[in-house]
Amino acid sequence: MDNTTLRQRDRVDLDEEPLLHEEGNNARDLTDTNNSLGDDESQHHHEHTKATRCANFSPGSISNLCSATLGAGALSLPYAMSMTGIIFGVVLLLLSAYLTIISINIIIEACVATQQFKFEDVSKRLVGSSMSIALEASLLVFCFGTAVAYIVAVGDILDQGLHSITFLWEPGNKFVSIYSRERVMVLFWTVMLLPLSLQTKLKRLEKFSSLGVLSIIFLVISAVIHSIIHGDVIGSRASSSGPVEVSSLLWPKSFVSMLQAFPIIIFAFSCQVNVCQIYEELKPAMPSVRDTSDDVSNVTFLKLKQQMMERITRNGILLCTSLYLLIGVFGFLDFTKSTTDDILINYCIQVTHDALMTTATFSVFVAVVVAFPFNILPARVTLKLIFDRLKTKRKRGLCSKATNLLRLDRGLRVDEDTNSQRTSASLEIDAGSPIQSVASGSQMEPLLDDQIEGQKSASVVEHVLITLLLSGGALLVAILVPGISVVFGLMGGTAASIISFILPGLFSQKMKERSGNTSRVGKAFVWGGLVIGILTTATTLYGISDNESVDGATTCTPLSQITRILK
Helix, strand or coil, X not given: CCCHHHCCCCXXXXXXXXXXXXXXXXXXXXXXXXXXXXXXXXXHHHHHHHHCCXXXXXXXXXXXXXXXXXXXXXXXXXXXXXXXXXXXHHHHHHHHHHHHHHHHHHHHHXXXXXXXXXXXXXXXXXXXXXXXXXXXXHHHHHXXXXXXXXXXXXXXXXXXXXXXXXXXXXXXXXXXXXXCHHHHHHHHHHHHHHHHHCCCCCHHHHCCCCHHHHHHHHHHHHHHHHHHHHCCCCCCHHHHHCCCCHHHHHCCCCHXXXXXXXXXXXHHCCCHHHHHHHHHCCCCCCCCCCCCXXXXXXXXXXXXXXXXXXXXXXXXXXXXXXXXXXXXXXXXXXHHHHCCCCHHHHCCHXXXXXXXXXXXXXXXXXXXXXXXXXXXXXXXXXXXXXXXXXXXXXXXXXXXXXXXXXXXXXXXXXXXXXXXXXHHHHHHCCCXXXXXXXXXXXXXXXXXXXXXXXXXXXXXXXXHHHHHHHHHHHHHHHHHCCCHHHHHHHHHHCHHHHHHHHHHHHHHHHHHHHCXXXXXXXXXXXXXXXXXXXXXXXXXXXXXXXXXXXCCCCCCCCHHHHHHHHC
């Protein structure tokens, strides 16, 4: 999750606004206008379009899309490849990339049709408030799960880093007896991650947001080099470890292992929430068309942005897929059967002191630490919106009860004495009281105004408590979870399936229904997302209960042997 959900949402009534194609066949008007142009003007328009093709190619937007896609999910792709085998692993990666492109194109088409440029607003406009609540829950789970994965990655890196410091593990050092990975994670969370999470403005950290992309690219290059030099298959370990069975490299372990790997790959491509913002910020060069109305110009602008976004999507996802294929295949060939669910653990920098992999690990560490608050902040905003909605419903319930009591009291007074009731009501009920405000339809504004000072201090407390709930909860789950691949698998089977497949499928169906057609792609996405989500989540949970998530994973040399090696 990046900066998309960091903006404040303007809550407007989206249901009353017509879709773009319901406003009067603007696209057909645009076609008629273009056909009515003279030969000279048409030629000029064609030449101008050719001249602006390069201008409509936006490397910055491609970088933004890659930044939204690339992340810690790449750390588990070699492990996913070890479960699926190279053949099915490559197929699943290409399939996920293709489905991601289709889902992004559907979302952009929905943005054009609704003229809304926030994922939540598009969802509310097309599928209603009920699915918007499901989207909020999915975003909350997605951000929280990503924060958990980041803490797990930080714990793995810190564990390796501390083990690489020789004097800490000398015989007789008390550090050996008190050390544990969990204590290090809690200490680092308290000193670094929690203060970052409490920040309300992250402008200073936004300049480092591209660090994640650069660190993943550097990690991929380092992983390829390490596999070629030291790998089990083509590197120096190939001669010492003996021949590797080719079938174990090419084919999956089992059908269940494929289902466990698929959500990891799905999560790695999750970027759909951010595409609306990327699309909105595009500024394509407008063709020179004279004598056109504002409506036609607006449609032309939106269509050009849509075409531009389609090119950006293809190029951006192609780049991400290439990086994923490289780290997945070469990371698996580097360690084969001993591939762990976090590829950084396999490099054992505490033992090898490999300068290249130490640098790559440190760059990923810095990127993960900087990215952590960018997941807590949108999760906090979403959770606060949910709490505010519950508070509003509770206040409305209290207002309704107060109104009913007032009406009952007035009815009794009318039965006794109509004239005396009017007099006593005017004396007993002050014009600025909460009950009078409700009765007059002012929605308790005076009551809220009286509590402004209290709300200011309460908002600070609420901010701290929600942050502690999210960040501290992420730490607790990170300590208890058996591995980072479990986090990716659960998020890929739940939140990512809803955001990447089910919601885009519903968007496509609703847009087609308004034009009297049915969307086969939409139905395939909805039902496919449901089936994939249920099956993959079930197999991930089965893997946790059966301890299969870390089967065959061989970590670095035990601590007792590390001491002897370093001496």
